Structures are given as structure tokens and as C-alpha cells.
Amino acid sequence: xxxxxxxxxxxxxxxxxxxxxxxxxxxxxxxxxxxxxxxxxxxxxxxxxxxxxxxxxxxxxxxxxxxxxxxxxxxxxxxxxxxxxxxxxxxxxxxxxxxxxxxxxxxxxxxxxxxxxxxxxxxxxxxxxxxxxxxxxxxxxxxxxxxxxxxxxxx
Amino acid sequence: xxxxxxxxxxxxxxxxxxxxxxxxxxxxxxxxxxxxxxxxxxxxxxxxxxxxxxxxxxxxxxxxxxxxxxxxxxxxxxxxxxxxxxxxxxxxxxxxxxxxxxxxxxxxxxxxxxxxxxxxxxxxxxxxxxxxxxxxxxxxxxxxxxxxxxxxxxxxxxxxxxxxxxxxxxxxxxxxxxxxxxxx
Ligand SMILES: [Mg+2]
Numbered sequence: 001x002x003x004x005x006x007x008x009x010x011x012x013x014x015x016x017x018x019x020x021x022x023x024x025x026x027x028x029x030x031x032x033x034x035x036x037x038x039x040x041x042x043x044x045x046x047x048x049x050x051x052x053x054x055x056x057x058x059x060x061x062x063x064x065x066x067x068x069x070x071x072x073x074x075x076x077x078x079x080x081x082x083x084x085x086x087x088x089x090x091x092x093x094x095x096x097x098x099x100x101x102x103x104x105x106x107x108x109x110x111x112x113x114x115x116x117x118x119x120x121x122x123x124x125x126x127x128x129x130x131x132x133x134x135x136x137x138x139x140x141x142x143x144x145x146x147x148x149x150x151x152x153x154x155x
Numbered sequence: 156x157x158x159x160x161x162x163x164x165x166x167x168x169x170x171x172x173x174x175x176x177x178x179x180x181x182x183x184x185x186x187x188x189x190x191x192x193x194x195x196x197x198x199x200x201x202x203x204x205x206x207x208x209x210x211x212x213x214x215x216x217x218x219x220x221x222x223x224x225x226x227x228x229x230x231x232x233x234x235x236x237x238x239x240x241x242x243x244x245x246x247x248x249x250x251x252x253x254x255x256x257x258x259x260x261x262x263x264x265x266x267x268x269x270x271x272x273x274x275x276x277x278x279x280x281x282x283x284x285x286x287x288x289x290x291x292x293x294x295x296x297x298x299x300x301x302x303x304x305x306x307x308x309x310x311x312x313x314x315x316x317x318x319x320x321x322x323x324x325x326x327x328x329x330x331x332x333x334x335x336x337x338x339x
Contacts, residue, residue, distance in 0.1 A: 039200075051211045
């Protein structure tokens, strides 16, 4: 992320992404601002973008349900870039049944919203991250990067 | 005094600063009273004026004033702890508290009943919280600008709306024009 000049990252806690969130917090090149809800985080990112920074949000796929209105009426309507690094809970290896309920809707919702979506399942999928970030800021669109438990090698 | 009276009085004071204005009538009124490139009008997404303003203030040095409402702050209550814990001394949050959801037909909000937004902001850890009468809003904003301290102002006013046209400007135009003003 730092390589792509991303310097403003908002996060909502996630067990699967705890290590990433720690790294964001420790990075001297990133202003890390935890938010209490993902739509709030997207508002912060919209402001940071208009202030000249490249933002990103780290969240769980459950947040897609929370943020549809914000994605549509703020990020997409005003045509702003937003990389969404998403913990894709409810996939293979998931121990919590309730997570599957949102997992089965995740890709359908993202498709309905016309959000370019990438699914990181194997370790080498991460090689595309750089191109995905460049793509996001090239086209000024929100882009979803779903990272599942297999990618992170379990919980 | 109702919100549009406050905005009319306030317009010259905020004209030189970046303004993020709440969805619905507040944006439509500000657009009618004093349309400027330094105004970012929200056309949707109730509740996020304070979040957008904070993100903007943290990302650059110019002063940012978010004009919010009591109903919108109630919608995005999580914003107050985030503001308190991420101090941007170039940020002012002006909550015009008319105790009602003005844009949707003046249904009463809890802020007009038992809930004090100023007390909540203080409890969340915000350090400079000012509650004032509608008549004193301009002075409170001037003081906040002069203080160079992040300030939350809760301006208690009467509910009521004037007739204003909707904003027909394209959102990308609003955003692009605003970003030009941010960079200028
Ligand atoms: Mg109100």
C-alpha cells in the first residue's frame, strides 16, 4: 500500500486482518484512523481523498450490507477511488456458521453495485495487489479485494 | 432564528474556508445563499458530513468547517469519539441543532428532547465544545476559527424551513470544483 502512496487508512477491527491492521498502525507513512462503523470510515476516506491523500479501508465482508448506501451515493456518485481490503469471512475453513450467511451474498451484492471485485484465495494472488491499487486510482472507483481464510492460512 | 437565518448570517464568515455541508435543505440553502467552489454539497449519504470534514482536515492544512445537523449526528453517533481521538486543529464541526429532522418534514429528534449533543461530545472526549444560541453562532464560529483549536459548536435554533430549489449541479462537478479550491 505504501508503494502506491496510500497514506490514509481507516479500519474496523477484524480477527483475520489483525496483523494487517497492526502493520498499518505501525507504518510511519500511513495515518491510521480506526472508525466505529464502515460507512463512517468511507466518509473519512472521501474527505481524505479530496484533501489530496490516497485512502483505503480495511473491513469485513459483513460491512457490505452496512455500506451500500454510502458506496452508491458518496463514493460512486461523486466518482472517488476507494480500495477496500476485505476480510472474506464465511468461506472454506470458517468456524462460525453465521458468517456464511453474509458470505453467500457478498459477491452478488458487489456485482449488483458494479464494483470491480478480486478474490485472493491462494498466497500468490497477492501479486495482483499492486495492479489493483493502480487500477482503483486510475478509474476513480471503489474496488473490492476479498481475502479469504485460505489466503490468510486459517484463523 | 431558523437554520437558513443562521446560514445567511454565517456566509461571509465561512466564505474563505472549506465547507462540507450536510445533505438536504442545509446544502440547498447554502447553495442558494452563497454558492462557492469552497463548498462541498452532500447530495446523499445522511450523517457523513462530520466524517468527510474530519478526513479532509486531517489530509491537508486549510481550515474545514462541517455544517451538520442534530438528526445527522444522531445517525452517525460513532463520529464523535473518532473526532475526539483524532484531533485536527483546522477542523470545526458546527451542529445546527433545531431539534428536528428538518429535511424530512420536521419530525422531532431526541436532541430536541432529553439528549444533549454538547454533553455527548464532551463525554466522547472532545475538548472544545461550545453550545450557543442561534443568535450567537457567527461569533462562536469566529472564535473557533481564531482559536486554531478543533472545536465542536452546537447551535440551538428553532426548526423551520424556507422554500429552496434542489441542487442540480452534477456531483462530479461539485467534487472537482471543490478539489480545485482545496488545492488553490
Ligand atoms: Mg435538525
